[in-house]
Amino acid sequence: MEKQRQAILLADAESFYASVEITHNPSLRGKPVAVCGDPALRHGLVLAASKEAKAYGVKTGQPAWECRRLCPGVIFVRPHMNRYLESALEMTRIFEQFTDRVVPYSIDEHFLDLSGCERLWGTPHEAARRILRQVWDETGIRCRIGLGENPLQAKMACDRFAKKRVDGFFELNSTNYAAHVWSLPIGNLFGVGPRMKDHFNRMAVRTIGDLARLPREIPTRRWGVNGLLLWLNAHGIDYSTLQPGTLAPQKGVGHCATLPRDYASRQEIEAVLLELTEEACFRARTLGKMGTTVHVYCRGADFDHPSGFSRQKKLPEPASAATEVYPVAQQLFRRHWDGRPVRAVGLNLSGLTDRRCYQLSLFNHREITNSLSAAMDEIRERFGPTALFRAASLTSGGQLFTRANMIGGHEK
Amino acid sequence: MRKKKLYHQFACSSLILPEHRARLAQHHQKKAREACRGETSLAAADEQQQEQFQRLAEQSLSRQLPLKVTVREGGSCRTITGVIIEQQSLSGKIRLQSGECIITVAVTAIIYLEPAF
Numbered sequence: 001m002e003k004q005r006q007a008i009l010l011a012d013a014e015s016f017y018a019s020v021e022i023t024h025n026p027s028l029r030g031k032p033v034a035v036c037g038d039p040a041l042r043h044g045l046v047l048a049a050s051k052e053a054k055a056y057g058v059k060t061g062q063p064a065w066e067c068r069r070l071c072p073g074v075i076f077v078r079p080h081m082n083r084y085l086e087s088a089l090e091m092t093r094i095f096e097q098f099t100d101r102v103v104p105y106s107i108d109e110h111f112l113d114l115s116g117c118e119r120l121w122g123t124p125h126e127a128a129r130r131i132l133r134q135v136w137d138e139t140g141i142r143c144r145i146g147l148g149e150n151p152l153q154a155k156m157a158c159d160r161f162a163k164k165r166v167d168g169f170f171e172l173n174s175t176n177y178a179a180h181v182w183s184l185p186i187g188n189l190f191g192v193g194p195r196m197k198d199h200f201n202r203m204a205v206r207t208i209g210d211l212a213r214l215p216r217e218i219p220t221r222r223w224g225v226n227g228l229l230l231w232l233n234a235h236g237i238d239y240s241t242l243q244p245g246t247l248a249p250q251k252g253v254g255h256c257a258t259l260p261r262d263y264a265s266r267q268e269i270e271a272v273l274l275e276l277t278e279e280a281c282f283r284a285r286t287l288g289k290m291g292t293t294v295h296v297y298c299r300g301a302d303f304d305h306p307s308g309f310s311r312q313k314k315l316p317e318p319a320s321a322a323t324e325v326y327p328v329a330q331q332l333f334r335r336h337w338d339g340r341p342v343r344a345v346g347l348n349l350s351g352l353t354d355r356r357c358y359q360l361s362l363f364n365h366r367e368i369t370n371s372l373s374a375a376m377d378e379i380r381e382r383f384g385p386t387a388l389f390r391a392a393s394l395t396s397g398g399q400l401f402t403r404a405n406m407i408g409g410h411e412k
Numbered sequence: 413m414r415k416k417k418l419y420h421q422f423a424c425s426s427l428i429l430p431e432h433r434a435r436l437a438q439h440h441q442k443k444a445r446e447a448c449r450g451e452t453s454l455a456a457a458d459e460q461q462q463e464q465f466q467r468l469a470e471q472s473l474s475r476q477l478p479l480k481v482t483v484r485e486g487g488s489c490r491t492i493t494g495v496i497i498e499q500q501s502l503s504g505k506i507r508l509q510s511g512e513c514i515i516t517v518a519v520t521a522i523i524y525l526e527p528a529f
Contacts, residue, residue: 085432089439100461104436106427116460151422191421225417232418239419243527253430283430408429 005173007124007147008242009112010154011095011131012163014142016108017048020087021077023140032056032074036064037410047079047410081407087139094135098127101244111151113242128169144168152238155190156181177236182209191230208234253283254295254348257399258409262301262341266334268397269298269342273333274390275400276347277326281319284349285377288356290318291349294325296332301341309336318353321369325349444482444489444524465525469506472496481508482524483517492517493528 013019017035022028032053034046044064056071067074088107095102098121101113114127121127128145135143145168146158153172161170161180172180181189187197189208205211211219212234219227232238255276263269273296284291293314300307311332319325329347379388385404393400405412417424428436471477473496481492494510508515 081431085429085435088432089435092436092439103422104426104428104432105422107429107432111422155422191425229418229421238421240422241419243423407431 005115006149007114007117007127008149008151008154009114009124009128009131010105010146010148010151010158011091011110011112011135011143012146012158013091013108013135014144014163014168015048015050015054016087016141017079017084018050018053018077019048019141020083021080022050023087024080024083025077028075028077032058032071034058034064034067034071034074034076035079036067036076037079079410080412081410082412085407087141090139091135091141091143094138095131097134098131101242103242103244111154111242113244125169125171132168142168145170147171148236149173150236150238151240151242152190152233153177153236156236159190160184160188172236174236178209178212181236182207182212182234184208186211189230190233191226196230250287250289250352252291252295252348252350252352253280253287253289254346254350255279256297256344256346256409257403258344259342259399260402262343263345263397264341265397266337267395269337269345270330270333271392271395271397272345272399273329273347274322274326274392275398275403276345277322277329278390279385279403280347280349281322281325281373282377282380284320284352285355285373287352288354289352290320290355291315291325292318292351292353293349294328294332295346295348295350296329296336297344297346297348298333298337298342299344300338301343307338307340308342309338311336312348312350314351318351320349320355321373323369465522468525468527469496469499473499478528479508480524480526480528481517481522483521484523485521489523 018033021033021035028050030052031050032055033050034053035048036046037044046058046060046062046064046067048060049058049067053067053071053074056074058067058071058074062070064076084107088104092102092104092110095110095112099112099114099117103111105111112131114121114124117127118124121130124147128147132143132145135141144158144162144165146154146156146162147169148154148157148171153174157170157172161172162168184207186192186200186205186208187194189211192200200206200211205214211231214231216228216231219231221227223230257272257276259272263272280291293312295310295312297310298308313328313332315325315328376388386401389400392398468477468479472479476495478493478495481494483490483492492508492510492515494508494515496506497509497514498507500506504519505516506519508517
């Protein structure tokens with residue numbers, strides 16, 4: 001009996017943020033639109049551009065001024081993260097009407113496993129067309145779909161081919177993978193970033209086919225499991241499994257803040273560090289976790305002379321209260337900061353363990369700290385993150401009130 | 413341990429905002445609650461899903477794969493994490509080793525099965 005082929009789809013929304021803005025303001029349809037943060041707050045990068053703006057050469061990640069230079073008639077729209085999250089969830093609900101095996105991969109990408117659904121929706125190609133039509137009808141957002149026998153093939157089909165096609169659909173399978181993919185530059189392979197591309201180029205590996213033709217021992221010996229993974233990707237082989245309804249367990253919680261101006265004073269930077277510690281600890285407690293390692297990151301303001309540091313330290317014992325985490329973060333900062341102005345600060349709490357199990361200590365008042373944290377969490381959940389805050393947030397460096405209106409670093 | 417990347421490369425590279433993650437979790441909880449209210453059970457799952465559940469149950473029994481088993485209890489749901497140690501075909505029950513405890517569950521009360529990571 002022939003083994004049934006898997007039918008994995010990757011659905012990707014076209015210029016997602018820009019498309020959502022257009023559905024909320026239909027007068028923007030057909031015009032060059034760029035979703036862009038506030039340049040005054042150093043968030044003046046293009047987050048998404050409509051296809052009309054892209055036709056002028058506007059790309060995601062470009063500064064607003066460059067976007068304006070390329071496309072003088074561009075219409076800038078501020079981001080609305082809540083809208084995007086709502087639309088993403090709406091798309092998830094639509095996909096779940098076709099299969100219960102839906103796995104969100106990012107805010108605008110979903111994997112769908114349609115294996116064995118032929119009797120319900122016809123061939124995967126027919127199902128994909130239906131999905132594209134339904135998403136368009138119900139949300140006004142255009143999707144592109146890549147079909148493959150595994151998630152990798154679906155991702156490659158979508159990113160490298162479906163996005164360039166008028167019908168927004170492309171299929172890769174083990175029979176046609178080499179014919180379509182091997183001629184592409186190595187940088188187009190999933191998992192190969194700019195630095196890896198340089199490494200491969202130095203090995204005279206310029207196309208995906210060049211990598212596929214190498215003996216697998218060469219990348220494996222050089223980069224271990226990562227090298228093997230890329231070699232398998234070059235062959236279209238992927239052992240990933242999609243687990244619907246479950247999100248990969250979080251390994252850490254953290255936050256990073258790009259500052260509205262360069263901070264040069266220790267007090268100002270430490271005020272932000274304290275706020276980030278509070279946020280990370282709050283999230284850890286919400287997950288019922290404590291962190292065992294704190295990681296502090298600082299990026300210098302001078303692009304020509306890159307400075308900053310990224311250092312971590314193990315906590316004396318797992319903690320989820322800012323009063324316990326912050327002294328370690330502060331110590332890391334004071335030890336490694338070179339005194340030069342800072343543009344971005346980040347803090348991460350990793351090595352998460354269950355919050356209910358902890359070592360009792362004779363000298364610290366864990367029960368009192370926990371009760372205090374629980375009371376603070378309750379107040380913030382009920383009245384918002386600015387209902388209860390540290391006095392440091394009222395100083396010139398404090399960013400709490402700005403950050404309270406943001407999701408993922410962009411306006412709510 | 414790093415070999416895990418071979419089997420979960422997309423889980424490793426997935427980029428989901430905490431706020432998006434929270435809303436997805438709410439969405440899944442809502443779906444689970446609706447399933448409970450609708451008295452959904454394993455029998456209501458489609459043929460393909462039943463096959464998937466069966467495969468997971470067999471893997472748990474033969475290879476000690478830990479599972480998250482969602483069981484209907486009265487009007488609410490309960491999730492048990494454990495390994496299936498025995499299948500009682502005559503009584504239509506399974507026995508799960510959950511930590512130190514052994515829990516017996518009627519197969520008809522099972523709503524959902526998934527691997528526990």
